[in-house]
Amino acid sequence: MKPVVIRRRPASTRSDWPVELHPLVARVYAARGIAAHEAGPQRLADLLTPAVLGGVEQACDLLADAIVRDLRICIVGDFDADGATGTAVAVRGLRLLGARDVCYRVPNRMVDGYGLGVGLVDALADIRPDLVVTVDNGIASHAGIAAARARGMRVIVTDHHLPGPTLPPADAIVNPNAVALAACAHASPPCAGCADAGARASALAGVGVMFYLLLALRARLYPGESRARPDLASLLDLVALGTVADLVPLDANNRILVAAGLHRIRNGRASAGVAALYRSAGRDPRRAVAADLGYALGPRINAAGRLEDMSLGIECLLSDDADAALALAERLSAINAERRELQAAMVEQGEAMLARFVERWDEASLPCGIVLHEPDWHPGVVGLVASKLKERLNRPVVAFARADESGVELRGSARSIAGFHLRDALADVDAAHPGLIGRFGGHAIAAGLSLPAANLAAFAAEFDAAARRRLDPGQLERYLWSDGELHPHEFTADNARALRYAAPWGQAFPEPAFDNVFAVASWRAVGEKHLHMQLRPVQGGDALEAILFDALAAMPPPARVRALYQLDLNDWNGRERLQLLVRHIEPA
Known part of the structure; x- marks a missing residue:
């Protein structure tokens, strides 16, 4: 290399x-x-206001009504650390704000796939929620949202992923990357300052979007500076964990959120789950830094969604009992150790594939956009394989595994480098070759997709072509x-x-x-x-x-x-x- x-x-x-x-x-x-x-100093007073997010007013209307009427609210999360922390923030936050009937569900990566799918909606029939709130997903769940509404459920989408050509038929959508600020207190359309703030909110993680919605809901339910206002700052350790683990840009606003969460952790005010994860990881919370969240705690939460059931991670983050939280954290650490072994073996296989290619064709022939697949790879770990190989090669990488035992469909995770917007590139391939890709979604540096196994070679060629169009040789330099x-x-x-x-x-x-x-x-x-x-x-x-x-x-x-x-x-x-x-x- x-x-x-x-x-x-x-x-x-x-x-x-x-x-x-x-x-x-x-x-x-x-x-x-x-x-x-x-x-x-990073001060919470300097955060962007919730008003910069389009859709918050409609979402607050629905949530306030559900709380007043004591309706059943179901949070539908995601199976990564952002989705898990966002789910925990939603459940904890809504309970703090007076909701008495709040539950959650998370799709199973192997069975349901990503987001609010029709199968997951069918499973929700057992608990019959009145209102479904997605966290870190939903912007691409057109069929699932339509199915939920057909069953009489109202749906709020909170997400930060990029939308497709059309928005899903939800009752409200809060997504800074999909819904522009409709108005502001100064002008309609928004004044330049508020419009700029709305654009800056696009860096929020899914957990950050959910936290902002809770801030707006609190302002609706508790106007003014009443002493009765619940303290949502108690959620900031979870917000910090999800923000760092999801690898969103730590711009000025996200740095404030993360700094506030780390301050709580260092001062012994972390939730029982976060404190337990620190203990299980052998880290000292009094010296907490963002790297702990990204390299020690986040992978433990993610491991549950990759190999088993993300409910383990969410239950750890929801627990208020130190002993119960520690038991769950130890289970997460054991799953994470298994994940590391599996990842190491898969990365070794990927490197061997690339080495054989270079040996046969020379390094100059390596694709600009690399696509890899092994029949026995685990679909929950391919994203980590793509990430490791992207770092070593400085090229965008997509790694695929079988979606199920039949091997008819493949499920892939992609990771990118600076200057190559993954979701836009996948959208280009999909537009030029309809049917080549199944479902896809994501953002600039990470994306997920599915496709028929028979289309793998054609997709590899088209992905490489997209990378060659969008990248110049200097961007492939390893520096x-x-x-x-x-x-x-x-x-x-x-x-x-x-x-x-x-x-x-x-x-x-x-x-x-x-x-x-x-x-x-x-x-x-x-x-x-x-x-x-x-x-x-x-x-x-x-x-x-x-x-x-x-x-x-x-x-x-x-x-x-x-x-x-x-x-x-x-x-x-x-x-x-x-x-x-x-x-x-x-x-x-």
Whole structure:
């Protein structure tokens, strides 16, 4: 494969930062285009208002009526972490706001497929809900919503995925990517400021859309600043978890939501389920950061939906009993361990397929858009395979598995790179070749689809053609971004601590990484795949402890290396010390 290139972000000479802002944090913020007014403390008071979401008024009408009349409300969630947290937020939030008959259902990935399908609506007949509220799904569920309404159910769709050519026949739709702001308090049509805010709301995850609907409903039911208003801030740890786990961009608004949730976790006010997940993952909630949510808690919730039943994850998040929540969290950890083993085997198979292709045809012949399929792959894990291979190849990848034992239909998950909008590309293929794809949906960086197994080769050719049209060779270059080099006096635990807690780092707001040339003072293998080193900056200074996880080759590193790294804190026996978390290493 082509070598990885380290690119440095342009340096900034701005000086309008708040005086209390740490200078290294200011440098990193500047490289990410953060405005001075966004660099201060993240305050809930600075959130976009719920009014920027189109459809909230109609949805609030339906929910308020259901609460007053004591109707049965059923939340229909999704089988990923965003859907699970969104379901828990909906159930908890509606109960806080006075709803007494709230239940939930989640489609089974293997049986029902994604969203509010007709089969799931048939299953709801047993509980006969008056009002169905989707969370993180529904915008593509035309048939299911029509079936629900035919049975006398009203339907509210809350979602953030991109719509198709037409909207489903729901009674209300709250989706910042589908329904524009209809009016604002200043003008009709909306004034420029409110219209811009509505556009910025498009980065909300499904759980964020649901939280915003609850804020609007609370304002409807409890006007003014009454002391009786329920405290919806108690839901923010769940909002933070779903937002980070779903990999939506951490723009200014999402950073406020995530920062507020992390603040609750660090201060011991997390829900029993989130606290249990931290304990089961061996993480310290007092040092909570967004990476915990993305790499430790989120995968545990997702594992339930991938391999078993997402109700396990939702029940963990709904539990108020610490012991019961911990028992569920331990089950989720066990399922996640099984998922990791399965994923590793599937990724190895995918890499072997690509290696055989390169060996036969050479690397230059690799498709721009890669499509992979193995008959024995698990449909709940193909998205992770696509993600891993996308990272290593820097090309959009679709991985398919059999939808059922017959193998007649395939179910796929796609992951993309910057500059290639997955859902738009799939829409192009579908428009040019009707019937080639079955159902599909998603957004820019992730999508799901189904198709007849007989269409796989034709789809692979068309997906590659779409990638070639939309991507230029430069976008396929494998590169990593650096915030520049650090001077010897900047290698301190205080700097690492300042960066760690400066902001919630995540999608579209990456954690700071730096690059320097080092002399390798010593090295040793740790475990089977990790490399521990002592690195001495060539500018001078003491040797620094460094760790490179999942090092691919058990051979001595060169005497002089260029390393891309993050400043990290190694907590051992209650003492924090500086450690370089190496992300990439090459000879210098």
